[in-house]
Structures are given as structure tokens and as C-alpha cells.
Amino acid sequence: MTWLNLPLSALRRRVMVLILAVIIVGGLIATILHSLTPQTHPISLIIPPLAAVIALGLLIDLICNPNRLNLIIQATLIWGGFINIFPEYFFVIQAWIQPGKQLVEILPPITPGLFLLNTAMIVFLRPRSLIRFAVLLWGVMAVPILSYLIAHPGELQTPRGLELLLTLGPAMGVNLALIIFYVRLQAAVDHLQNEGMRLQKISEMDLLTQVWNRRAGERILGELIEQKQLGLGIILCDIDHFKSVNDTYGHLVGDQVLQMFAQWCRQHVRPQDMVVRWGGEEFVVIGCTDEPAEMASLAARLCQGIAQQSVPEVGKITASFGVACHQPEETLSALFERADMALYQAKQQGRNRVVVKV
Incomplete structure (x- = not known):
């Protein structure tokens, strides 16, 4: 059976397995690369292997207990948010309080995790909650970095500074617009499905006796x-x-x-x-x-x-x-x-x- 033909619950479970597997592989790759890089910050040495271990535990739990899918989704989203937000705030604060540190040099890559979180929210969150959480995530991750870059024009004009500005500004704005479009489209699809079910029921119901025709x-x-x-x-x-x-x-x-x-x-x-x-x-x-x-x-x-x-x-x-x-x-x-x-x-x-x- 192809993924497109799977029931929604089974499809969500497979997607969750894939996401956890990606986190595990990504964490292992990042761990190896950081271990080979001299003068790597301790956070970069701790977060990737810890992310891989926790993702592995969640994956095993999901395989052994498929009925815990919703709990595992919540844990993954919370953990995913933490491993993206904590390093960012740590390095932003460090750059603010230590003039010799430049954020564009010490800040690890955060945009892949941000877009992965947005994608995961699209798959797993209800449409009504999706926009609220997407805006919250955008604000929590974009405001500190953009505020710092605006206050430090020299770093803003570097290639990394421009990349962060464009990614956390226009690119995330487009991403949020697409999420809003998706939510509206999903609402329209749900309405059409409900209307289709209602019309099918009417077409298959005997109007006089109210039993099946x-x-x-x-x-x-x-x-x-x-x-x-x-x-x-x-x-x-x-x-x-x-x-x-x-x-x-x-x-x-x-x-x-x-x-x-x-x-x-x-x-x-x-x-x-x-x-x-x-x-x-x-x-x-x-x-x-x-x-x-x-x-x-x-x-x-x-x-x-x-x-x-x-x-x-x-x-x-x-x-x-x-x-x-x-x-x-x-x-x-x-x-x-x-x-x-x-x-x-x-x-x-x-x-x-x-x-x-x-």
C-alpha cells in the first residue's frame, strides 16, 4: 500500500517515524563533524548527540506503542523547539555581553531546524493552532537575531548577516503566508468533504421512511x-x-x-x-x-x-x-x-x- 492510500492515522505514524529517523541521522552527522572540528563550542558537542539519543528513544517508543503517537508528537515538537531556541539565545546573549564575539561567527546553523519545525507543525497540528504556533515560533526565533543584527550594522552587512536577515525576515514571511494559505485551503477541503458526505447520505436515504434506499x-x-x-x-x-x-x-x-x-x-x-x-x-x-x-x-x-x-x-x-x-x-x-x-x-x-x- 502506497503512502497516499494509507489511512490518516497510519500516514501520520509513518511521517513521525521518518522525522525521528532524520533527527537521528542528522544528530549523528553533526556529532561526527563537530568532533572533527577544533575549538568546537561545548553546546555544539552536547546538543546533536543528545538530540539523536532522545529521538531514538521516541522512535523505539512509537514502534512499541503506536497508540502513543500524539504524546510522541508533542514531545518531539517541544524537544525540537528547545534544541533550536536554547543555542540561539545562548549565543545571542553571549554576543551582546561579550563585545569581542560576533554573532555571525559563533551562531550555529538554525534555519534548517526552524523550517523542519514549521513543516512538522503543518503535518501534526490542527489548522486552528497552526497559525498561532507558527507566528509564535517565528517571533521567538527571529526577534532576538534581527534585533541584534540591526544594532550591529557591521555584522548585518556580512554574507552570514544578510543570509540571517533574509531567512528570518522575507523568507519566513513567505513561509507564514503559505501556512495561512494551507490553513484556508484545508478548511475549504474539510467543508467540501463534509458537504460531500452530507449529499451522499441524502442521496442514499429514503426520504419517506428515513432508512437506506x-x-x-x-x-x-x-x-x-x-x-x-x-x-x-x-x-x-x-x-x-x-x-x-x-x-x-x-x-x-x-x-x-x-x-x-x-x-x-x-x-x-x-x-x-x-x-x-x-x-x-x-x-x-x-x-x-x-x-x-x-x-x-x-x-x-x-x-x-x-x-x-x-x-x-x-x-x-x-x-x-x-x-x-x-x-x-x-x-x-x-x-x-x-x-x-x-x-x-x-x-x-x-x-x-x-x-x-x-
């Missing part, structure tokens, strides 16, 4: 048949003498009967079952089981429960039920053919009963 039922049944590891049983329901209800009391009363029948079915089925209006006065109950006895028991409860109800103006109504469970390699049409045969037998035997077709 046939289009949704065929989709659900097709998906269940493809997932061969799951069992599948159906109950085909038909309201007895429904045509005479329409002829005697009118279609408005007939609609009330359909609505109440659907409501009774929803009340009596199990949470994992689905009620579908298949067409007219015919309904289908979909169950994730291939045990005929289990589906027959459910159909019997529906049959008895509905027979005990009463509709205003009409009085008692009953329904007939045909039960069939999906067999290996059976098509959807063949499954419905067996359920329809069972329903026909229930009608022939006097209605208000359940027939199972094995």
Missing part, C-alpha cells in the same frame, strides 16, 4: 460480498395486503404505514443490522452473519413485534419475511432469488410468518 442497499451488499471474510444474511420483508390499505384509506395513510413499519424495524434490529427500503412496501434487513438460525430469530422478532403494533385508522398490520444467507461464490442476484422464494412461500402459507431458504 435501494441504491445504498446495493452498494452495502456489494461491499459485504467483496469482503468474503464477513458473513452476510438478508431478510426480505413485505407488508401484507398493503395495496388494500392504499385503496381503502388513501396513499397518505399508506405512507404513514410505511413510515411506522420502517420505524418498527429500526427499533427491533440489532445495532449492526441495516434496514433498506427496497421498493414500494418491500424492505430488506441486512445482517453481517451467515447463520440462518440467527437471521431467522431476528426475522421472527420483527414479525411478532410488528404484529403487535397498531396504525391509526388502519389498525393491526402484519408482514411476511423471507430469509436467506449468502453462500460461498454466490452472486447477489442469486441470494435475492432465494430470499424472494422464501418470501413467496411465506405469502402462500398464509402471510404473517417467516420462511428460511437454506
